[in-house]
Amino acid sequence: xxxxxxxxxxxxxxxxxxxxxxxxxxxxxxxxxxxxxxxxxxxxxxxxxxxxxxxxxxxxxxxxxxxxxxxxxxxxxxxxxxxxxxxxxxxxxxxxxxxxxxxxxxxxxxxxxxxxxxxxxxxxxxxxxxxxxxxxxxxxxxxxxxxxxxxxxxxxxxxxxxxxxxxxxxxxxxxxxxxxxxxxxxxxxxxxxxxxxxxxxxxxxxxxxxxxxxxxxxxxxxxxxxxxxxxxxxxxxxxxxxxxxxxxxxxxxxxxxxxxxxxxxxxxxxxxxxxxxxxxxxxxxxxxxxxxxxxxxxxxxxxxxxxxxxxxxxxxxxxxxxxxxxxxxxxxxxxxxxxxxxxxxxxxxxxxxxxxxxxxxxxxxxxxxxxxxxxxxxxxxxxxxxxxxxxxxxxxxxxxxxxxxxxxxxxxxxxxxxxxxxxxxxxxxxxxxxxxxxxxx
Numbered sequence: 001x002x003x004x005x006x007x008x009x010x011x012x013x014x015x016x017x018x019x020x021x022x023x024x025x026x027x028x029x030x031x032x033x034x035x036x037x038x039x040x041x042x043x044x045x046x047x048x049x050x051x052x053x054x055x056x057x058x059x060x061x062x063x064x065x066x067x068x069x070x071x072x073x074x075x076x077x078x079x080x081x082x083x084x085x086x087x088x089x090x091x092x093x094x095x096x097x098x099x100x101x102x103x104x105x106x107x108x109x110x111x112x113x114x115x116x117x118x119x120x121x122x123x124x125x126x127x128x129x130x131x132x133x134x135x136x137x138x139x140x141x142x143x144x145x146x147x148x149x150x151x152x153x154x155x156x157x158x159x160x161x162x163x164x165x166x167x168x169x170x171x172x173x174x175x176x177x178x179x180x181x182x183x184x185x186x187x188x189x190x191x192x193x194x195x196x197x198x199x200x201x202x203x204x205x206x207x208x209x210x211x212x213x214x215x216x217x218x219x220x221x222x223x224x225x226x227x228x229x230x231x232x233x234x235x236x237x238x239x240x241x242x243x244x245x246x247x248x249x250x251x252x253x254x255x256x257x258x259x260x261x262x263x264x265x266x267x268x269x270x271x272x273x274x275x276x277x278x279x280x281x282x283x284x285x286x287x288x289x290x291x292x293x294x295x296x297x298x299x300x301x302x303x304x305x306x307x308x309x310x311x312x313x314x315x316x317x318x319x320x321x322x323x324x325x326x327x328x329x330x331x332x333x334x335x336x337x338x339x340x341x342x343x344x345x346x347x348x349x350x351x352x353x354x355x356x357x358x359x360x361x362x363x364x365x366x367x368x369x370x371x372x373x374x375x376x377x378x379x380x381x382x383x384x385x386x387x388x389x390x391x392x393x394x395x396x397x398x399x400x401x402x403x404x405x406x407x408x409x410x411x412x413x414x415x416x417x418x419x420x421x422x423x424x425x426x427x428x429x430x431x432x433x434x435x436x437x438x439x440x441x
Contacts, residue, residue, distance in 0.1 A: 026404045027380060029390060030222070036238040037210025040229055041390050041400055043217040045383050051218030052383045053125030054114035055133065056391035059206035061186065062108045062179040062246050062325070068194055070186020071202045074150055076106045078199070079113065079207075081142035083131040088142065091128065098124055106184050109324040110395050116384060119219035123228055129214065130232035133207060138200045151188045158185065162265045166332070166436055169261050174273050174328055174432045178250040208239040215391045217383040250275075250326065257432040262439045267314070268341045269436040272331040272348065276425050279322040280397055286413045286421040289368055291318040291329060293360060293418070294351060296371065302351050312339050312347060324396050329425070341435055355422040359415045372410045 029043035060072050082088040095102045100117035113132065115125045158164040168183050175181035214233065216225055253275055277283045294302045295318040306313045315334045321327040331352075335344045360368075380386050380403065393402040 027386060027390070029400065031394070031400055034209065034230070034234050036234065036236055037208075038233055038236070039213040039394055040226075041213060041215040041394065042220075042222055042225055043215070043383075043386060043390060044220065044222065045217060045386070046219050048383075049119045049219050050116060050383065051119050051122055051125065051216060051220055052114055052116050052387040053122070053129055054112065054215045054217075054387045054391060055129045055212050056113075056215070056388075056395050057111045057207055057212050058109075058243075058395050059111055059211065060107050060109040061182060061184040063206065063244055064179065064182075064186070066179065066182070068190050068198060068202075069182045070150065070184070070188070070191045071194075071199070072111055072206075073106045073184045073186060074146060074191055074199070075203065075207070076104045076111055076113075077146045077149055078138065078142055079104070079132050079136050081146065082137045084135040084137070086128075086131055088137070091132075094124060094128060100125075107323075108180055108184060110392070112388060112391065114384070114387060122216070122220050122225060123232075126216075126228050126232045130236065133209065133212065133233070134236045136203065136207070138196070138203045140196055143196055143199055147191055150185070150191055154185050154188050158183075163263070163269060163436065165261065165263055166269065166271055166434070169436075170271055170273050170328075170330065170432060170434055173257050173259060173434065174275070175250055178248050178325065179246055180250075180323065180325065180327065205239065205241075205243060208243075209233060209236050210238040211243050213391045213394045215387045217387040217390070246325075253430050256428045258434075259432075260435040260437060262437050265436070265438050267334055267337075268438065270333045270335070270341050270345050270348070271432075271434040271436060272345075273328045273432040273434070274331070274426050275430050276320055276327055276329045278324060278326050280402070282409075283417075283421050283424070284320070284322075285409050286417040287329060287425060288320050289372065289410065289413055290355060290418050290422055290426070291320050292371060293364065293368055294318045294355065295331075301354075302348065305351065306333070306344070306347055310347070312336055312344050316348075341437075345433070349428075352422065352426045355426065356419065359419055365415050369411065373407060376407050376410070 027043065029041055031039065031041045033039050061069065064071050080091050082091055086094070092102060095115050095117065098117055098121045100115055100121065102113075102115040104111070104113040106112075113129065115128060117125050158168065171183055172181050214229065216229075276287045292300070294300055295316050298304065298308065302316045302318070306316055312335065313333050314336050316332070318329060318331040320329040331348060333344050333348055335341050380389060386403075389403045390400045394400040
C-alpha cells in the first residue's frame with residue numbers, strides 16, 4: 001500500500017515538473033535578450049509532444065497616426081501574405097502540412113502571432129516568425145488584396161452587424177485625446193487611401209526585434225532552442241531610431257456624457273462606459289473583481305436580480321477592458337420586451353449604488369476569490385495561453401514573472417478595496433451612457 005502511494009506521489013511530482021511548473025505551482029521559464037533587442041522567453045512543458053512559437057509586437061492601434069488608423073490590424077492580415085522566401089498564400093500551408101495550426105490577433109496595445117506545432121517542428125516555427133520579422137512582403141499586390149479583405153471585414157463585423165456599432169460609438173465619446181478613441185479595425189477610408197509607402201514605413205518602425213518578444217513553450221530542448229533562436233533571429237537588424245509610444249494622458253472626466261444612437265436592431269441596449277485604471281495597477285484587480293461580482297454568471301448580483309428575478313433584462317454584463325493605459329469598463333444591458341430602457345438603467349444604477357454603499361458578504365467574497373483562482377489556473381493550463389500570458393507580462397510590464405504574481409495580487413484585494421473602487425470609478429460623473437435604439441420608421 002505504501003509503495004503504491006509513493007508511486008502515485010512520484011508520478012504526480014514528475015507530472016508537475018514536466019509541465020514546467022514548480023512544486024509550489026509557479027510557472028518556470030528562462031529569458032534573455034539578443035544583441036538586437038529581441039526578448040526571448042523559453043518555457044518547457046514535456047507533458048505533450050507539442051510546441052507553441054509566438055511573437056508579440058508592442059504595437060497596436062494606439063501607436064497609429066490619427067489620420068492613418070487601422071494599420072496594426074491591417075498588418076495582422078498582411079503578415080500572412082508571404083516573405084522574400086515564402087511565396088504568397090503559402091505561409092499557412094507550411095504549418096498545416098506539418099500538422100500544426102496558426103493564428104494572430106490585434107488589440108489597442110499589441111499584435112500577437114503564434115504557431116502550434118509538433119515538437120519536432122521547432123525550427124519551422126522559428127524560421128516562419130523570423131521571415132515575418134526580417135522581410136515580410138509589403139508590396140502592391142498584397143496590400144491591394146488585404147485592403148479589400150479588411151474593408152469587407154469592417155462592413156461585416158461592424159457596419160452591417162446588429163449592435164456592431166456599440167464599441168466604436170462608445171469609444172469616440174469616452175475619449176477626447178487618447179488614441180483609444182478609435183477601435184483596432186480603424187477607418188476604412190484611411191486604409192483605402194493609404195499609400196504603399198505608408199504601410200512600408202509602419203512595418204519598418206514597429207515590426208523589429210527590439211519591439212518584440214519571442215516566446216517558445218512546450219516540448220523542446222533548451223540548448224537546441226537557444227541555438228535555433230540565435231540562428232534565425234540574431235542577424236535581424238534592430239531599429240536604431242525611436243519607436244513611437246503615445247504619451248497622451250486622457251483628462252479626468254468631471255461630467256457624464258450621455259447620447260443616443262439609432263441602428264437597424266430589434267431590441268434597444270444601454271451601455272455605461274466607466275473610466276478605469278490601467279491593466280496591472282492595484283485598482284484594476286479590484287475593478288475586475290467588482291465586475292465579476294455584478295455580472296459574471298447566473299448567480300451574480302445584476303444577472304440574478306435583473307434577469308432571473310425581476311425579468312427586466314435579457315442580458316447583462318460588465319466587462320473591464322484590459323488595456324495598457326487607463327481604459328474602460330463596459331456595463332451593457334438589453335431590456336426585455338416591453339421594458340423601458342430608462343427603467344432598466346435605473347435598476348443597473350441601483351446595483352452600482354449598492355456596491356458603493358455596502359460591503360459584500362463574506363460568502364460572496366469567498367465565492368469571488370474561488371472563481372478568480374479557478375480562472376487563473378485555467379488561463380495557464382495550456383501552452384497556448386501560457387505563451388501569450390508570458391509575452392503579455394513582458395510587453396506591458398517588462399516583467400514576465402508577473403504571470404506568477406496574479407493570484408497574489410487578486411488575493412490582496414479586500415472587500416473594502418472593492419467598495420472603494422466602486423466609489424472612485426463607478427460614479428455618474430466618470431461615465432458615458434449610450435442608448436442604442438432601433439431606428440424609427
